[in-house]
Amino acid sequence: MKLPTPPAVRTAENNSPPRMKTVTRRLKFESELDLSFGEHVAERAYGQKLLSCIQCGTCSATCPLSHYMDYTPRKIIAMTREGFKEEVLNSLTIWLCASCYACTVQCPREIHITDVMYALKREAIARKFYPARNPIPVLAKAFFERVRHDGRNTESRLLITLYLRTNPFKMLKEALLGFHLFRTGRLSLKREKIKGMKELRNMIDSVEPRKEAVPL
Amino acid sequence: MPETNGHDAPRVGFYVCHCGHNIAGTVDVAEVARFAGTLPNVVVSRDYKYMCSDPGQELIITDIREHKLNRIVVASCSPLLHEHTFRVATEKGGLNPYFFQMVNIREDVSWVCSDHDAATNKTLDLVRAAVRRVAHHRSLATKHVRIHPDVLIVGAGISGIHAALTLANAGKKVTLVEREPTIGGHMAMFDKTFPTLDCAACILTPKMSAVKNHPNITLWSYSEVTEVSGFVGSYTVKVKRKPRFVSEELCVGCMECIDACVYKEGKTPDEFNQGLSKRKPVYIPFPQATPQVVLIDPDTCIEFKSGRCKKTCVEKCDRDAIDFTQKEEIKEIQVGTIILATGFKTFDPKRIPYYGYGKYPNVYSSLEVERLVNASGPTGGDLVLRDGRHPKTVGIIHCVGSRDRKTNRWCSRTCCMYSLKLAHLLKEHSEAEVYNFYIDIRAAGKAYEEFYDKLLEENIHFIRGRVAEVTDWSARPEEEGKLIIRVEDTLIGVVRRVPVDMVVLAVGMEPQADSQDVRRMFNISCSTEGFFLERHPKLAPVDTFTDGIFIAGACQGPKDIPDSVAQAGAAAAQALALIDAGEVELEPNTAYIVEEDCSGCKSCLNICPYTAITRDEIRQKAVINEALCKGCGTCVATCPSGAIRQNLFEDDQIYSEIEGLLQDKESVLTGGGAWRAPA
Numbered sequence: 001m002k003l004p005t006p007p008a009v010r011t012a013e014n015n016s017p018p019r020m021k022t023v024t025r026r027l028k029f030e031s032e033l034d035l036s037f038g039e040h041v042a043e044r045a046y047g048q049k050l051l052s053c054i055q056c057g058t059c060s061a062t063c064p065l066s067h068y069m070d071y072t073p074r075k076i077i078a079m080t081r082e083g084f085k086e087e088v089l090n091s092l093t094i095w096l097c098a099s100c101y102a103c104t105v106q107c108p109r110e111i112h113i114t115d116v117m118y119a120l121k122r123e124a125i126a127r128k129f130y131p132a133r134n135p136i137p138v139l140a141k142a143f144f145e146r147v148r149h150d151g152r153n154t155e156s157r158l159l160i161t162l163y164l165r166t167n168p169f170k171m172l173k174e175a176l177l178g179f180h181l182f183r184t185g186r187l188s189l190k191r192e193k194i195k196g197m198k199e200l201r202n203m204i205d206s207v208e209p210r211k212e213a214v215p216l
Numbered sequence: 217m218p219e220t221n222g223h224d225a226p227r228v229g230f231y232v233c234h235c236g237h238n239i240a241g242t243v244d245v246a247e248v249a250r251f252a253g254t255l256p257n258v259v260v261s262r263d264y265k266y267m268c269s270d271p272g273q274e275l276i277i278t279d280i281r282e283h284k285l286n287r288i289v290v291a292s293c294s295p296l297l298h299e300h301t302f303r304v305a306t307e308k309g310g311l312n313p314y315f316f317q318m319v320n321i322r323e324d325v326s327w328v329c330s331d332h333d334a335a336t337n338k339t340l341d342l343v344r345a346a347v348r349r350v351a352h353h354r355s356l357a358t359k360h361v362r363i364h365p366d367v368l369i370v371g372a373g374i375s376g377i378h379a380a381l382t383l384a385n386a387g388k389k390v391t392l393v394e395r396e397p398t399i400g401g402h403m404a405m406f407d408k409t410f411p412t413l414d415c416a417a418c419i420l421t422p423k424m425s426a427v428k429n430h431p432n433i434t435l436w437s438y439s440e441v442t443e444v445s446g447f448v449g450s451y452t453v454k455v456k457r458k459p460r461f462v463s464e465e466l467c468v469g470c471m472e473c474i475d476a477c478v479y480k481e482g483k484t485p486d487e488f489n490q491g492l493s494k495r496k497p498v499y500i501p502f503p504q505a506t507p508q509v510v511l512i513d514p515d516t517c518i519e520f521k522s523g524r525c526k527k528t529c530v531e532k533c534d535r536d537a538i539d540f541t542q543k544e545e546i547k548e549i550q551v552g553t554i555i556l557a558t559g560f561k562t563f564d565p566k567r568i569p570y571y572g573y574g575k576y577p578n579v580y581s582s583l584e585v586e587r588l589v590n591a592s593g594p595t596g597g598d599l600v601l602r603d604g605r606h607p608k609t610v611g612i613i614h615c616v617g618s619r620d621r622k623t624n625r626w627c628s629r630t631c632c633m634y635s636l637k638l639a640h641l642l643k644e645h646s647e648a649e650v651y652n653f654y655i656d657i658r659a660a661g662k663a664y665e666e667f668y669d670k671l672l673e674e675n676i677h678f679i680r681g682r683v684a685e686v687t688d689w690s691a692r693p694e695e696e697g698k699l700i701i702r703v704e705d706t707l708i709g710v711v712r713r714v715p716v717d718m719v720v721l722a723v724g725m726e727p728q729a730d731s732q733d734v735r736r737m738f739n740i741s742c743s744t745e746g747f748f749l750e751r752h753p754k755l756a757p758v759d760t761f762t763d764g765i766f767i768a769g770a771c772q773g774p775k776d777i778p779d780s781v782a783q784a785g786a787a788a789a790q791a792l793a794l795i796d797a798g799e800v801e802l803e804p805n806t807a808y809i810v811e812e813d814c815s816g817c818k819s820c821l822n823i824c825p826y827t828a829i830t831r832d833e834i835r836q837k838a839v840i841n842e843a844l845c846k847g848c849g850t851c852v853a854t855c856p857s858g859a860i861r862q863n864l865f866e867d868d869q870i871y872s873e874i875e876g877l878l879q880d881k882e883s884v885l886t887g888g889g890a891w892r893a894p895a
Contacts, residue, residue: 049673
């Protein structure tokens with residue numbers, strides 16, 4: 001005789017029986033935190049007063065990408081303030097931020113959250129807190145190198161650098177699209193350059209000292 | 217206009233009010249007016265949109281004149297709201313105001329009935345009853361009582377002090393009674409005050425000395441009210457003046473006797489410093505105590521215990537102020553009004569054992585910390601813990617005893633703000649890392665939110681979550697020797713263990729331990745939690761249900777200093793309004809004795825809740841003090857010979873009302889049938 005199978009709890013989307021979740025420790029010891037992290041980040045985000053955050057959640061609610069983030073922007077600020085350095089720098093949130101500035105516009109405490117996100121990204125890059133092939137920091141870096149070198153961004157060269165550094169196979173996949181863009185004059189292989197490169201470099205050096213973010 | 221004496225044939229004017237949709241939406245008012253017009257004696261019957269409006273009242277006045285009405289019935293809202301309005305209209309029409317009867321068809325009918333027919337039928341019964349009753353109304357005279365201009369204020373914290381100064385500045389004589397040896401209350405213990413951070417003593421002590429020096433204020437410190445009798449305008453109060461064993465007139469507060477005491481060091485926990493220091497048997501609570509007079513504690517003084525002390529204090533005092541023979545005195549005063557400003561007590565954190573108060577020496581109550589950071593406190597403002605260390609990390613736990621069904625359900629309103637203030641002061645005094653553990657931050661007050669904002673930017677930690685426990689059990693080497701606070705950081709979503717050197721418990725505010733006794737003595741009410749009950753939570757916040765007794769400050773509910781002062785000012789203004797009016801009008805619904813029927817049996821004497829009845833021993837009859845009588849009717853029902861009657865509640869009035877109510881319910885009157893109470 002066949003025994004009846006016990007009814008499994010099933011969700012609407014997923015018709016398979018639920019799996020047991022992994023048990024992880026969620027207790028936080030104070031010694032695992034870096035209490036100076038909040039101030040350190042605030043200094044690097046143009047002195048942003050993220051300490052004055054009242055945790056209202058406006059940033060998370062306005063953010064068009066917050067529903068894909070592992071921690072919402074509000075949580076990122078709470079964690080930064082309380083010194084959850086590892087979690088913040090490892091989070092997907094800072095890379096998903098598309099710099100649309102919606103949070104910054106609406107924040108009742110006038111915290112420039114987008115700048116905080118940039119500061120966190122710089123911190124994460126400096127401390128190599130990102131997967132090697134994460135295209136976002138690579139793109140940012142390559143873009144800056146191009147502009148610093150030529151004064152202009154040659155898109156074809158930027159794309160090639162990006163693909164070579166992240167996923168060379170993808171370049172082959174996108175080759176046809178690249179060809180069409182080239183044929184219609186949207187993508188030029190010719191290196192674009194400005195005349196006063198020396199002056200531009202002086203300007204860049206004066207606003208962006210080459211030290212980058214100092215590792216903690 | 218002829219003044220009717222009540223013996224003419226009744227000519228009743230009846231008015232039913234729509235009260236917008238409040239009544240007319242449920243009760244068929246046109247039918248009510250038509251029905252009333254058919255009742256005996258009714259000459260005029262109308263319905264009108266708003267009877268309380270000026271045109272509504274004018275309707276009554278003109279009808280009285282044109283139709284020679286001598287009785288008025290209005291069916292509208294509760295008499296609490298507009299009985300006075302319509303009595304005045306009746307009087308303006310030329311009648312005695314008590315030829316008026318009101319029917320409440322809003323609170324009693326339309327607001328509580330959903331069935332329109334049942335509501336209308338109930339209204340008809342009530343109207344018939346009132347029309348019947350009003351025919352038996354009599355002309356009554358409004359009574360007036362003179363108000364004694366002096367005021368008693370009980371409690372000399374900031375509320376009592378402010379009320380006393382306001383009244384005294386208005387030229388009224390005030391007796392200010394304080395239980396403790398000094399005035400100043402809790403505020404005198406505080407270090408700084410939020411949100412401006414000005415020093416509590418700096419703003420309070422000038423007011424304290426103003427009280428002491430004001431010619432219109434009699435200050436009785438170390439005294440307690442023991443008995444209150446009388447009524448609005450004329451209260452007799454007995455005050456017990458406890459012996460200080462030091463003459464208030466002679467002592468100048470030089471404190472040399474304290475140095476001279478045979479005790480080299482203090483042995484008794486100092487009440488003013490929350491037990492954080494020790495005092496001698498002869499002491500003064502704090503340097504700016506008012507009155508600046510020392511006192512001797514007979515429980516610890518050797519002279520009182522054995523009678524064999526060298527009495528070095530007496531030798532030292534060159535003014536001979538010390539008097540071991542001083543006795544308790546009972547003083548009796550006459551006042552017209554009383555303001556109660558008896559304050560609060562702080563929640564005893566021992567009631568929450570998992571916060572470790574009393575178990576771990578470095579767990580403090582917030583009031584202790586106020587003393588600890590105070591420059592005139594036990595450590596001179598040096599933040600040194602009970603074990604002699606200086607804290608490097610401090611955790612402040614909010615809502616201790618508040619917002620908890622197991623202790624006190626209410627929010628104590630002040631703890632968020634004083635915790636923020638203490639966080640600032642602790643950081644300032646010690647450079648420590650300061651954590652606040654809160655459920656919600658309630659910073660509702662002028663410049664309070666801005667203060668919170670400032671604190672956030674001072675890099676003080678705010679962890680949202682109610683602390684589960686404070687323990688010294690360490691899970692890791694770095695936690696050893698620390699107190700561990702276990703809490704969920706609900707904003708981040710993780711449970712945290714925060715090791716600290718010092719824990720501050722932000723204890724809530726509670727009614728004084730003896731608030732029920734005080735309530736009974738002054739014949740006022742308490743709300744369920746034990747704070748004194750105001751007459752109306754919004755519109756009469758300082759009045760009580762006893763005329764002439766007002767409340768101010770935290771005895772009415774948790775309050776911070778600005779609110780206490782504002783309320784004290786309001787209470788003083790209410791007392792002034794009574795005093796300056798000179799007399800009060802009393803409702804004439806009092807009981808009276810029909811002397812020829814009174815047998816002098818004394819049945820009524822003890823049952824009167826207001827002690828308004830005495831016995832004239834010569835004539836052997838009961839006597840009712842009309843000013844004391846509240847018209848409760850207890851004596852009327854008790855009197856075995858029916859010798860006590862009550863104005864506005866005469867037997868004929870009540871019986872005719874009942875008959876009117878039951879007229880078409882003959883079955884009830886005959887004891888049969890299936891009559892059901894009106895919906």
